[in-house]
Amino acid sequence: MVATQGAVKNSKIVGLFVVSLILLVIGLGAGIRSFVVGHMEAYGVTREIPWGVLISTYVFWVVTSTGLCLTSSIGHVFGYKPMEPVASRSIFLAICTILAGFFAIGMELENPWRLPIWNSLSPNLRSNIWWMGTLYGAYLFFMLIEFGLIRLHRHKQAALAGLLGVIAGVAAHSNLGAVFGLLHAHEFWYGPYMPIYFIASAMMSGAAAIIFFTWFAYRFSGREMDESTVKALQVTGKVYALLTAVVIFFTVWKIIASLAGKPHGKWETIMAFLKGPFAFNFWVFEVFLGLVLPFLVVVGVRARDINAMALVSGLALLAIFVMRYDLVIGGQIVPHYAGMHIYGLPEYYHYTPSLSEWLVVLGSLGLFGALFLWGEMAFDGHKPIH
Amino acid sequence: MFKGFADWVKSLKNEGVEHIASEERRAFLKLGLVITGVYAGGKLLSVVSRVREVYADIPEYVDKYPYKPHYSMVLRTDRCIDCQLCMEACRKTNHVPPYGWRTRILEQHLPSGEGQWTRRFMPILCNHCNEPPCVRACPTRATYKDPETGIVKVNVKKCIGCKTCMAACPYDMRYFNEEKRAIDKCDFCWESRLSKGKFPTACAKACPAGVRIFGDLADPNSRVYQLVHDPYRAIWVLRPSMGARPNVFYTIN
Amino acid sequence: MKRNILLLLVIFVGIGFLLHAWPSFSQEGEEEAGYPTYPIIFTKPLKAVLFDHKVHVEKAGLSCEDCHEDIFKMEAGSTQQNEDFNMDSLYKGKYCGVCHNGEMAFASNTRCASCHIGVMGYERLLKKQHSSESSSEH
Numbered sequence: 086m087v088a089t090q091g092a093v094k095n096s097k098i099v100g101l102f103v104v105s106l107i108l109l110v111i112g113l114g115a116g117i118r119s120f121v122v123g124h125m126e127a128y129g130v131t132r133e134i135p136w137g138v139l140i141s142t143y144v145f146w147v148v149t150s151t152g153l154c155l156t157s158s159i160g161h162v163f164g165y166k167p168m169e170p171v172a173s174r175s176i177f178l179a180i181c182t183i184l185a186g187f188f189a190i191g192m193e194l195e196n197p198w199r200l201p202i203w204n205s206l207s208p209n210l211r212s213n214i215w216w217m218g219t220l221y222g223a224y225l226f227f228m229l230i231e232f233g234l235i236r237l238h239r240h241k242q243a244a245l246a247g248l249l250g251v252i253a254g255v256a257a258h259s260n261l262g263a264v265f266g267l268l269h270a271h272e273f274w275y276g277p278y279m280p281i282y283f284i285a286s287a288m289m290s291g292a293a294a295i296i297f298f299t300w301f302a303y304r305f306s307g308r309e310m311d312e313s314t315v316k317a318l319q320v321t322g323k324v325y326a327l328l329t330a331v332v333i334f335f336t337v338w339k340i341i342a343s344l345a346g347k348p349h350g351k352w353e354t355i356m357a358f359l360k361g362p363f364a365f366n367f368w369v370f371e372v373f374l375g376l377v378l379p380f381l382v383v384v385g386v387r388a389r390d391i392n393a394m395a396l397v398s399g400l401a402l403l404a405i406f407v408m409r410y411d412l413v414i415g416g417q418i419v420p421h422y423a424g425m426h427i428y429g430l431p432e433y434y435h436y437t438p439s440l441s442e443w444l445v446v447l448g449s450l451g452l453f454g455a456l457f458l459w460g461e462m463a464f465d466g467h468k469p470i471h
Numbered sequence: 472m473f474k475g476f477a478d479w480v481k482s483l484k485n486e487g488v489e490h491i492a493s494e495e496r497r498a499f500l501k502l503g504l505v506i507t508g509v510y511a512g513g514k515l516l517s518v519v520s521r522v523r524e525v526y527a528d529i530p531e532y533v534d535k536y537p538y539k540p541h542y543s544m545v546l547r548t549d550r551c552i553d554c555q556l557c558m559e560a561c562r563k564t565n566h567v568p569p570y571g572w573r574t575r576i577l578e579q580h581l582p583s584g585e586g587q588w589t590r591r592f593m594p595i596l597c598n599h600c601n602e603p604p605c606v607r608a609c610p611t612r613a614t615y616k617d618p619e620t621g622i623v624k625v626n627v628k629k630c631i632g633c634k635t636c637m638a639a640c641p642y643d644m645r646y647f648n649e650e651k652r653a654i655d656k657c658d659f660c661w662e663s664r665l666s667k668g669k670f671p672t673a674c675a676k677a678c679p680a681g682v683r684i685f686g687d688l689a690d691p692n693s694r695v696y697q698l699v700h701d702p703y704r705a706i707w708v709l710r711p712s713m714g715a716r717p718n719v720f721y722t723i724n
Numbered sequence: 725m726k727r728n729i730l731l732l733l734v735i736f737v738g739i740g741f742l743l744h745a746w747p748s749f750s751q752e753g754e755e756e757a758g759y760p761t762y763p764i765i766f767t768k769p770l771k772a773v774l775f776d777h778k779v780h781v782e783k784a785g786l787s788c789e790d791c792h793e794d795i796f797k798m799e800a801g802s803t804q805q806n807e808d809f810n811m812d813s814l815y816k817g818k819y820c821g822v823c824h825n826g827e828m829a830f831a832s833n834t835r836c837a838s839c840h841i842g843v844m845g846y847e848r849l850l851k852k853q854h855s856s857e858s859s860s861e862h
Contacts, residue, residue: 123649124632135634194632195630195652196630208611212609215611264608268604268638360746364739364744364746365743368743425579426581427578549837551837553845554771555842589838592840724834
């Protein structure tokens with residue numbers, strides 16, 4: 086059964102699109118209310134843990150966006166033919182996810198309206214967050230151009246724009262890693278590990294997102310996948326398994342490096358992951374759903390069974406959301422004056438996301454969902470272009 | 472023969488130390504020794520060690536002062552009694568809202584053996600670091616190191632509220648001020664006092680115990696200079712491994 | 725395959741729950757030393773100074789007459805009403821300075837935080853007293 090014009094638009098998709106819009110409106114409302122009453126009142130972040138679930142959600146979306154760009158570039162930028170059929174949707178998803186990320190951070194910044202003005206009038210070239218913001222701006226620009234060119238069937242130019250997007254994406258995303266990695270104050274983050282790890286985990290997230298959302302798009306519109314798309318997802322599955330193995334490798338060494346010699350700050354944090362307040366998140370989500378299960382299943386089905394892979398990819402995306410949460414919050418939990426015999430200092434700082442924060446998170450999901458589903462309808466299921 | 476030598480030494484009379492040149496005395500002082508006696512026509516000296524406490528571990532960046540005046544504070548931490556008059560003065564002088572603080576006191580329970588501890592209060596405030604992590608992290612240069620005084624200040628209108636400086640500060644010295652819609656922090660009372668010719672900071676002025684000594688670290692006549700440059704005084708900074716090179720120093724008595 | 729995965733899920737959820745509940749590492753409890761039943765707290769001219777009878781009677785071997793009523797009035801905390809109840813007077817050998825002169829006991833200008841418990845210590849004591857009062861009511 087070949088998809089025909091308008092086949093993608095059905096009541097299920099429209100319904101989900103409307104649900105997404107509602108979520109977006111709720112999130113937007115919660116975010117705007119938070120500006121009015123003040124973030125201190127509305128959000129659960131504190132002086133000690135200034136970065137909460139909105140920052141980790143931002144990181145989640147941009148990790149996925151960068152990953153979608155990087156993983157799909159194997160096909161449409163670097164010319165590996167079997168992966169080309171998923172290019173259009175991947176690029177479009179990269180745009181959706183980065184916009185969802187911008188939504189989350191836009192609601193998190195105290196004065197987002199000052200950002201465009203002072204980012205350009207008073208740049209700090211030593212600041213990773215300046216580079217990250219600026220490069221992600223460039224990245225979004227290139228991705229939009231690339232997507233436009235793909236839709237116009239101008240693949241040569243699209244590949245060039247894609248290459249620029251990849252470069253901007255890698256630079257932006259490693260800078261996001263450096264936003265954390267170059268803060269001496271938080272030993273768990275500090276070091277060159279973060280920028281490198283961010284790129285590896287981005288590609289893993291991107292592969293999972295391609296598999297899950299491509300499968301989801303076909304499943305939801307009741308279409309059957311054509312041969313070339315199945316092939317593309319099978320290749321993506323192999324990439325996914327490989328990158329999961331890479332991230333497992335990274336995670337193992339992060340644990341060992343944080344244990345060996347009890348390095349101050351790192352050790353306390355990793356103990357919170359291994360058997361403390363983050364242990365459930367760590368073992369169930371990060372390790373099992375995020376790494377072990379997808380690796381075993383994808384290798385187990387030899388990257389052939391799309392349904393099985395899509396299922397574990399979807400779960401892994403949820404796990405990666407938790408992974409980002411643990412990374413962002415976990416890096417800040419060790420008290421500044423730990424180890425100085427301060428009376429009354431907690432073992433770990435505590436943070437719980439507030440309702441407003443969760444609503445904004447749902448709003449970013451709503452924005453992503455609305456854009457993604459609109460894209461499916463508007464671009465006719467990103468019909469493979471031959 | 473050795474016995475003879477020992478007897479000879481014992482037979483010598485102390486000729487008094489008052490004729491020794493002061494340069495010579497100082498040379499010994501630098502070695503941590505005090506001349507206590509002179510024998511055999513000034514040929515033999517008797518000396519004792521004068522090092523009382525730990526030899527000062529002066530941070531490596533001390534003695535290089537890029538700012539004029541190079542504002543600095545020395546906290547004689549064991550004199551602090553947590554009366555919190557400094558905190559009140561700071562709050563009033565700088566209009567710090569109830570949910571925030573620019574300076575505060577921590578209570579240390581220093582272990583003194585067998586389940587015992589000794590109380591010591593430790594005031595903390597912005598360290599006005601030479602390599603401030605917050606300044607490097609700020610995307611819009613809203614927080615900056617004043618090129619003249621070295622004070623780490625905030626330009627309120629440029630602050631986008633990303634809170635990266637809060638995450639970057641190893642000392643927990645920044646908070647978001649809802650009224651200013653910007654990050655607020657200690658500025659050594661630049662806005663409220665120093666720029667108006669008032670000296671010293673509100674906290675130093677309010678302290679009844681002489682804990683907070685504020686002044687110009689580049690001026691040899693200032694007390695901060697003399698305290699920090701006393702080689703027999705234990706001087707330390709907080710979390711030196713952060714590499715921020717604080718300009719707030721700690722010492723005892 | 726499915727069974728194995730289910731088994732794995734159970735194992736990981738089990739590990740997660742089990743380790744979540746455990747304290748990540750033990751920190752030695754910083755319990756306060758036992759204060760005497762009736763702490764004498766001076767809040768003037770500054771918050772706050774704690775006088776501990778137990779230490780002075782049992783460890784220093786002082787009797788009531790050694791201090792009362794020549795140096796301190798019997799009535800608890802009444803001395804702080806005096807204008808000259810401050811560190812300068814202590815250095816001149818009045819009040820605590822009678823003994824705390826560096827010869828009989830440590831000098832008044834040393835070991836500040838031995839007696840000064842600060843605002844934090846004061847508030848902790850108030851809280852403690854309050855909670856013990858409310859618990860004794862039940």
